[in-house]
Amino acid sequence: MTLPLLPGNNFNPRLGQEKFHKSHCFDRRNEVSSYVGFGKSGIGGAHLPGDVPSAKTSKFPRGQGGSQPAWVAFNRQVLCFYGYCQEPVHERREERFRLRKVKVYFYLEDDTVHVEEPKEENSAIPQGTMIRRHRIQRPAPHDETYFTVDDFNVGKVVTLYARSFQLSGCDQFTRNFLTKLGKEVPENDDMPGNPYSQHRKALKESMQPRRPYEQHDTLKQFLEHDRQVLRFFCLWDDAAENLFGERDRRMVLHYFLADDTVEVLEIYRPNCQRDTIPVYLHRGKLPKSQHSVHQPGQKMSRTILNVFGPMGEGGRHILDNLRTGAVNVECYHHSDLTLGRVVNVYGRCLRLVDCDGFTKNFYGLPDDTGDPYVDQVPSPPPRPVPPHNDIGIEEDTLANVKHLIPKPPKKDFVKFMEKDRQGLNGHVLRFMARLDTQRPIDQDRKFVISVFLSDDTVSVYEPPQRNSGVIGGTFLARTRIRNPEGASDPVTGHPQYYKPYDFYVGAKMTFNKHDFILTDADDYVFAYMEDNSHEFLQSDFDAAMSKLRENSEGLHEDYRSTLQHADTTNSGWLDSEQFKSVLSQLAQRLTAHEITTISRAFGKKEADFKMETLAATAQEQLRKANFESFRRLMELFQYEDEARCGHLPYNDVRRICRSFKIPITLELLESLLGKCPRDDAGDLNYGALVQVLNWREQSKQAGSNEAATTQHILASFAGPQQTLAATHSLMVDYHAFLEKLFT
Numbered sequence: 001m002t003l004p005l006l007p008g009n010n011f012n013p014r015l016g017q018e019k020f021h022k023s024h025c026f027d028r029r030n031e032v033s034s035y036v037g038f039g040k041s042g043i044g045g046a047h048l049p050g051d052v053p054s055a056k057t058s059k060f061p062r063g064q065g066g067s068q069p070a071w072v073a074f075n076r077q078v079l080c081f082y083g084y085c086q087e088p089v090h091e092r093r094e095e096r097f098r099l100r101k102v103k104v105y106f107y108l109e110d111d112t113v114h115v116e117e118p119k120e121e122n123s124a125i126p127q128g129t130m131i132r133r134h135r136i137q138r139p140a141p142h143d144e145t146y147f148t149v150d151d152f153n154v155g156k157v158v159t160l161y162a163r164s165f166q167l168s169g170c171d172q173f174t175r176n177f178l179t180k181l182g183k184e185v186p187e188n189d190d191m192p193g194n195p196y197s198q199h200r201k202a203l204k205e206s207m208q209p210r211r212p213y214e215q216h217d218t219l220k221q222f223l224e225h226d227r228q229v230l231r232f233f234c235l236w237d238d239a240a241e242n243l244f245g246e247r248d249r250r251m252v253l254h255y256f257l258a259d260d261t262v263e264v265l266e267i268y269r270p271n272c273q274r275d276t277i278p279v280y281l282h283r284g285k286l287p288k289s290q291h292s293v294h295q296p297g298q299k300m301s302r303t304i305l306n307v308f309g310p311m312g313e314g315g316r317h318i319l320d321n322l323r324t325g326a327v328n329v330e331c332y333h334h335s336d337l338t339l340g341r342v343v344n345v346y347g348r349c350l351r352l353v354d355c356d357g358f359t360k361n362f363y364g365l366p367d368d369t370g371d372p373y374v375d376q377v378p379s380p381p382p383r384p385v386p387p388h389n390d391i392g393i394e395e396d397t398l399a400n401v402k403h404l405i406p407k408p409p410k411k412d413f414v415k416f417m418e419k420d421r422q423g424l425n426g427h428v429l430r431f432m433a434r435l436d437t438q439r440p441i442d443q444d445r446k447f448v449i450s451v452f453l454s455d456d457t458v459s460v461y462e463p464p465q466r467n468s469g470v471i472g473g474t475f476l477a478r479t480r481i482r483n484p485e486g487a488s489d490p491v492t493g494h495p496q497y498y499k500p501y502d503f504y505v506g507a508k509m510t511f512n513k514h515d516f517i518l519t520d521a522d523d524y525v526f527a528y529m530e531d532n533s534h535e536f537l538q539s540d541f542d543a544a545m546s547k548l549r550e551n552s553e554g555l556h557e558d559y560r561s562t563l564q565h566a567d568t569t570n571s572g573w574l575d576s577e578q579f580k581s582v583l584s585q586l587a588q589r590l591t592a593h594e595i596t597t598i599s600r601a602f603g604k605k606e607a608d609f610k611m612e613t614l615a616a617t618a619q620e621q622l623r624k625a626n627f628e629s630f631r632r633l634m635e636l637f638q639y640e641d642e643a644r645c646g647h648l649p650y651n652d653v654r655r656i657c658r659s660f661k662i663p664i665t666l667e668l669l670e671s672l673l674g675k676c677p678r679d680d681a682g683d684l685n686y687g688a689l690v691q692v693l694n695w696r697e698q699s700k701q702a703g704s705n706e707a708a709t710t711q712h713i714l715a716s717f718a719g720p721q722q723t724l725a726a727t728h729s730l731m732v733d734y735h736a737f738l739e740k741l742f743t
Contacts, residue, residue, distance in 0.1 A: 019044040058111050058148040060181070074108035079177060081106070081152060082169040084191055095196040102130060104165060106152055108177075111135055113147060115160065122200075136160055153178065154186045218259065225257035230334060230359045233370075234264075234343070234350040241349075251280065251350055253343065255334055262286040262332060264345060281345060285331045290347055299327045338363075339370055393480070394495050411455070419453040427453040429525045431503060433460075436515035445470060447516065451503050456480060458498060460511065476511060484510050504529075504538040506592035519592075526600060541601050544594040548587050549741060556742045559586060563734040572735050576603055579732040602740075603732040611675045611692075618664050618672060619695035625663035630694045633660055637686040647683035662693070 021044060025037025042048045057070075081104040089095050105114040115131035135146045139159045151158065158165050169188030170178075178185045232253040238245030250267040264281035268274060303320035320326075332343065343350045354370035355363075386401060388394045395409035419427045429451040435442045445468070448461045457478045464472030486496025498509070509516045529539035537543060552559065566582050567574055574582070580595050587595075636656055641648055648656075650673060657669055672692065677685045691698055 014044075017044055021045070056145065058108070058150070060149075071109045077108045077173075077177075079106040079108065079149070079152065079174040080104075080171045081154070081167045081174065082188070082191075083158075083165045083167040085163055085165050089196075094199050098196055099192060099194040100125075101191060102165060104152070104158070104167065105133075106147075106149065107133065108149065111146060111148055113160065115165070131160060149181070153183060154188065222258045228257045228358075228362075230255040230257065230337065230362060231356040232337060232339075232352045232359065233354040234352055236348055236350050253337075253350065253352070254283075255332075255337060256283065257334060260285065260331070260333060264350070285329075286343075286345065287329050287331050288336075288344065289330070290344065291329070294327065339365075394482075416454045421454075429453065429500060429503060429528065430522055431505070431518045431525065432520040433509075433516040433518050436508060436517050441469065444468065447475060449503070449509075449516065449518065450478075451500050452478065453500055456497060456499060458511070460516075481511050501536050504536070504591065504593035505596055526596065530597065530600070538591060538593040539597050541597055544590065544597055545741065547594070548590060548598070551587060551589055552741065555586070556738070559741070560738055562586060563738070567734070572733060573731040574734055576732055579603075579734060598737070599732050602734070602737045614668065614671055614675060615692045615698075618668055618693060621664045621668070622662070622693060623695050627663050628696065629660075630690055630696070633662075633693075634687070634690050636660065637690070641686070645679075645683075646685060646687055647679050647681070648686050649683050653684045653686055653689065 023037060023040040023042065023045075025035060025040060027034060027036045029036075060070075082101075083104055084099050084101050086097050086099055088097050100117060103116045103118070105116065106112075107114070112133045113131065113136050114133035115129075117127045117130050119127045137143045138145050138147060138151070139162075147158070152167065154167055154170055156167050158167060168191055170185070175185050232255070234251040234253050236249040236251055237247055238249050239247045250269075252265045252267060254263040254265070255261075256263070261283050262281070262285070263279065263283040266277065266280045268276050303323065303326065304318070337343070337352065339352050339355065341352055343352065355365075357367070359365075360367060360369060383401075385398065388397055391397065393409075396406070399406040399409065421427060431449045431451070433447045433449050435445055435447075437443065444465075446463060446465070448463065450459045450461070452458070458476070458481050459474070459478040460476035462470070462472045462475045480497045483496045483498050483502070503509070503518065505518050505521055507518050509518065526539070529536040530541070533540040533543075562582055562585075563574065563579075564570075566578050576599050579599050580592075583590070583595050583598065584592070590598075633656075637648065637653075638644075640652060640656060654669070654673060658666075662669065672689065673684060676689050676692075679685070
């Protein structure tokens, strides 16, 4: 029972409504007033009576799982329909209409449509993309809406831009997707036949070729044997054919396996008085037999048997399908080419005498097969190298001899990049040396020889000595030094220079008629040479022990008694200098460098220097430099110490000392910082450091027992331009040495 439409019996439909705007229903188009309110809502966006709302996009039922936008959920998901369209054909007898097969794609992510027509051979119709992908409006009067997924199904007719497409089928994915949407999808229908396609098919079947097609599959041969060439060395006896011919003219025959063509080149002897022609026979097929030039029309691709009717237009002719009159020319094949056979090259008889390695592998011949050319061309005599004119280096002078326009000598750039200075690793070998002379004034002179591994150059520096009567400094600038014992290269003429492996402790070197003997080296030299023992044979520990073991058979007791006699404390350890002195007496065939390598292998470093000794050494350097700015140094430490605790991190203390330019070496400074007291957090007490360095208030005088130690520290921490870095003394375990030597 319904209530009458009286006041109080029904509810106000606008109860709770907040929007009361009106839709835009009237507009002007081309200066003409028109009504554009079709399908628009009423007041406040409410639907008018009889208005059926239409979806602007495809609506899909919400399933289980998270809600994602359509462009994510349906990414790369496309509905594919098979169909066709019919278009009329006018003024043509063979067909009155034509069916064009298409594929209609509907993209679920954005409701776009794409129509594609498969291409057919010789259709003479532009095919491919018929409608590009975009959203398509429905036909009028619903042209304000777009096609959705509800408009596509098998059996429907879809009108796109006034062209109707009959959907006759779909793929399996489309069928499954539409079934899940609750739609009934009919079975795929067969497409009707196209009259024009049937006509073309019947016409093609009725055509009879005038000559059967001859298939020559040359692509497979080209792909398998491309860039593969057989090379034969030939001889042509031209004197046997011509009165003034030449005997054994040299030829090179190239057989290209890709297309069975042949090329012939001639090798000209020096001063043969012949014109040098680049190619003796151009690349092409080589016939086996000599024949005359064919007459015009004798060798053709087609042969005409008879002609009916008038000549030209309207006449008919019959072709020779069996090619009975064809001229067949037999050409050389790679199976016809063997060593010792004579090849007829248009009347020139070439005898194959030899071939290259690839050709021998191709035929499976041994490497010693074939006879090379009997008379070899003598190589030109070596060009004499004139002596050096003492201007520049010898490579520059040699460039003037070899080239009209001199070229600079090439340098080993890879070696330079690998052996150049890298951080703290300078790749420089420093040796202590002395002059090998009988002059008393030169016997006490000391030299530091630096070998640069990046370019094999050498520099000699003489440290200044007081009251020696000799001015120190650079004795020899950095350059390459020629080895007087090495001969020049007979081919290139380059002289032999000193190499890094020529330098070792105990070696005798000659620099510009000055004889040097290498007496010592720093720790970096020994460590680097031991790491590269394959290049520096003097630092090869195994080779040195083998050499010592060969000369010490049956001398076990002599070695043991001599070493124990040198060990006055009976501790089983000897100082490295004592060990090297004893070993040099027992094994005189070993070099000093080999003895040092053995002592380093069985030795260990002594304990570090004491704090008092380091402080005395630092104060002596500060006293010599007249450094007294200890109060300013303390104020700088206190300025950096924001917590006023009297301690700073190690890196901050080191940075402040370096920026303040304290006149002590970096190695000595780091040793002092390592001995400074620290707190629980590991920070240094900078007040104790300043107190140790202050030679005005806390002077550390070295006693008589520490004088030698102080001088050793000064030598150890001296810069590279003052003296060679001395190594810490080692204690050698001679018991382990004896066990290794005699077991």
